[in-house]
Amino acid sequence: MDAVFTAEQDEIRRTVREALTGTATDAPEGHDRDLWARLARRLGLPGLTLPAVYGGTGRPLTDLAVVSEETGRALLPSPLLATAGLAAPLILALGTPEQRSGLLPRIADASLTCTLAVPGSLADALALTGDNTTGTWAGGGRAGGIQARETGDGWTLYGEAPQVLDGHSAGLLVVAAHTGGFPRSRALLFLVDADAPGLTRTRLATPDGTRPRAALQLRHCPAALLGADDGARVPGVLAATGRAAAALLAAEAAGAAAGALSRTVEHLRAREALLGHRLADLYVHVQGARSAAYYAAWAPAAGALALAAGLEAQRTVAGEAVRLAGGITGPEVRRYGERAAADELLLGPVHRLRDAAAERAGLFVVEGHEGTSARCPRPPVPAVGAAPVAVVRGLSGA
DSSP states (O other), rough: OOOSOHHHHHHHHHHHHHEEEEOOOTTTTOOOHHHHHHHHHHHHHHHHTOOGGTTTOOHHHHHHHHHHHHHHHTTTTOOOOIIIIHHHHHHHHOOOOEEEEEEEEHTTSSSSOEEESSSSOOOHHTSSSOTTTTTTOOOOOSSSSSEEEEEEEEEEEEEEEEEETTTTTTTTTEEEEEEOOTTTTTEEEEEEEOOOOOOEEEOOOOOOOSSOOOEEEEEEEEEEESSOTTTHHHHHHHHHHHHHHHHHHHHHHHHHHHHHHHHHHHGGGHHHHHEEEEEHHHHHHHHHHHHHHHHHHHSGHHHHHHHHHHHHHHHHHHHHHHHHHHHHTTTTHHHHHHHHHHHHHHHHOHHHHHHHHHHHHHTEEEOOOSSOOEEEEOOOOOOOOOOGGGGGGGGGOO
C-alpha cells in the first residue's frame, strides 16, 4: 500500500472542499440536488468508481474515500453513501446486462439516486456485525420482514423496512426480500421505482437531519428481480459491498471528527496552553481513524474494524468538542455529535463491529480439554497517549 496521496487525489480533495465551502447542512429534500449535479459534472462523483463503459471514471475506492472524508468534514447531506456506496455496487455486481446499461449511466450522471432497503439491521445484512447467510435480516417464515411473491408477469413485495437511508428521496430502491418456502427459502434483491404503486415512504424525524432516513411500506408492490434468481450469490455480494461501504463511512466519520476538532480549535486558541494536551489527544484519535479508513479503502476486508475506529473517534471527538466549546460555538459543534449518533445507528454499534471481526478472525476463543470452546473477554483498549502540545498549532488545517 502506498500511503501517499496521488496528485489526482489531492486535486479531488481540493475541488470537493472548495465546492463544499459554505454549503448548508440543512436540506428539506434530504440533499441539495443542484450541488449534487454540479459535483457530478465537475468530478463525475456518483460514477467515480463505476466502469467507463457505464459512464463512470473507473477510479479506485480510495478516491471515493477522499470524497467521503470531505463530505464528512462539511456534514454534507448527500446521497453519496446510499447511491455510490451501497446501491450502485449491487447493481453492478448482480444486475443483468440490461439493468446495468439502463441504470448505471443514470447513476453516473446524477440523474438517478438509489438506496438499499432491508427490513432488518443494515449492518447485519452487509455482514458487518454478523453472518448474513441465513437471510433472517430479510424476513422469514410466513410473516415478518419483506416477502416476495412471483406472479405471472414479475414479482410483488409485501412488508416494511423501518429505517432506510435516503429512503424518502431516492429515485430507485434496491429492496431485500425473502421468498420461497422450505427447501427453496432464500433472500433476493429487487428493484422498486420510487413511484411504484403500493409503495409508501415516510421521512422519519431524526436528531441529525444530515443523515435522513425513511420508513417504507410495501403493499403488493410490483418489483423487478435484480439479476438472476440466485440466492446463493446475494450474501457474498452484500458482504463485499458492506466492506467497501464501511471504508467509505469510516472515512466520512474521520472527516467529521476532524471537522469537529477544527471548529473547536478555532474557538479555543486563546486557551491553547491550558487545553493543548486534551486537543492533541483528540488529534491522535482523528489521525488514527483516518489511517484506518484509507487502509480499508485499499484493503476492504478491514472495513468493519476501520469503521469501528472511525465511529469511535467521531463519537469521542464530537463529545469532547461539545464539552470544551459547546457554550461558545452553539449548534455548529453539536451537529457533529448528532451525526456521530446517527452514523453509529446506521452501521454500528462499535462493539458489535469489533466482536464480529474478532469472531471471523478466531480471536478470544480458547479450546477446552474436551474440545469445548469459550470466549475470553476482550482486553481493555489502552488510552491514547498525550501528544506534544506543539501539534495543536496545526490542528485547524487537519
